[in-house]
Structure formats: structure tokens, C-alpha cells
Amino acid sequence: xxxxxxxxxxxxxxxxxxxxxxxxxxxxxxxxxxxxxxxxxxxxxxxxxxxxxxxxxxxxxxxxxxxxxxxxxxxxxxxxxxxxxxxxxxxxxxxxxxxxxxxxxxxxxxxxxxxxxxxxxxxxxxxxxxxxxxxxxxxxxxxxxxxxxxxxxxxxxxxxxxxxxxxxxxxxxxxxxxxxxxxxxx
Numbered sequence: 001x002x003x004x005x006x007x008x009x010x011x012x013x014x015x016x017x018x019x020x021x022x023x024x025x026x027x028x029x030x031x032x033x034x035x036x037x038x039x040x041x042x043x044x045x046x047x048x049x050x051x052x053x054x055x056x057x058x059x060x061x062x063x064x065x066x067x068x069x070x071x072x073x074x075x076x077x078x079x080x081x082x083x084x085x086x087x088x089x090x091x092x093x094x095x096x097x098x099x100x101x102x103x104x105x106x107x108x109x110x111x112x113x114x115x116x117x118x119x120x121x122x123x124x125x126x127x128x129x130x131x132x133x134x135x136x137x138x139x140x141x142x143x144x145x146x147x148x149x150x151x152x153x154x155x156x157x158x159x160x161x162x163x164x165x166x167x168x169x170x171x172x173x174x175x176x177x178x179x180x181x182x183x184x185x186x
Contacts, residue, residue, distance in 0.1 A: 007092035
């Protein structure tokens, strides 16, 4: 099973439980606390991802760390991840869980990558166009990346729409490379 399929399976199970218990926001916030704590603490991360440390030892440490900060449901979920040795998927599970929550609430998160910061007017136009196309409330997350040269890259879930000049130049280069030398008049 591929990494994102594994994460989706676990996030869906937790999402269904959260929905049933009316605790979606609480679960997402607690998953975020755990994920951020792990990612910000190098020693904790090394311990958690070390293959020779048993799941039981990992559970004891995480029980100590998080028992007062998260619900029993999230703590039990974390223990299941440890038992199944799926701890490396915690960030992907949080991302998938958030996407499921957003979908449930009619929200679509779109990452917009541009070479320069977009003007407020352009952001508004892009947001309105995406609302009209999708019917969802849009959350734009902007990132500036000068190496795309110009244009935009939109990331919507697993889909990428690459309208960057860099991408166009790469496609042009591929087409030039495919031209036989005899056709170049050399």
C-alpha cells in the first residue's frame, strides 16, 4: 500500500469517529499539537522513528507527553499507529484529516505559487474564479517561488495545475530535444 493510501485509510477512520462524536475540530487541533511537537523536537522525532525502539516503549513516552494535552480517543489512535508502525505517517494523516474536514465544511484549500507576491486584486479574482468553478469556499495559501519565473502553479489536493513559465520552457526544451538533427538544417 502506498504512503498516501495508508494515511488516507487512518485519517478517514479518525474522521468518521470525530464526526460521530462531534469532535472534528478538537481531533484536528490535537493531531496538530502532536504532529508539531514531534516535528519541532529532534530527539523525540529520532526516538519515534527509530526502528529498534519497541512500540510499547514509544507508547509509554507518548502517553507521558500527551495524556494531559489530548483526548483518550486521540491517544488511543496514536497508540494504534505505533502498534502498526505507522508513526511516520502522522503528518500525512493530519493533512488528509484536514482535507476531509474542509470538504465536509465546503472549503477548498488551494496553494498558489507565484514568482512574485500577488496583488490583492489578482488574489480576489483568482479566488472568485475558483469559487465559481468549484462551488466551494476557497482558502488561498500563497507561496512565492522566484524560480518559476512567471505565471502560477495551483495545488488543489493531489492535483497540480502548472501554468508557470518555467514549465512552459521545460516543455519547449523537450520538444526541441525531440527534433531530429537532420531537420535542423545542420
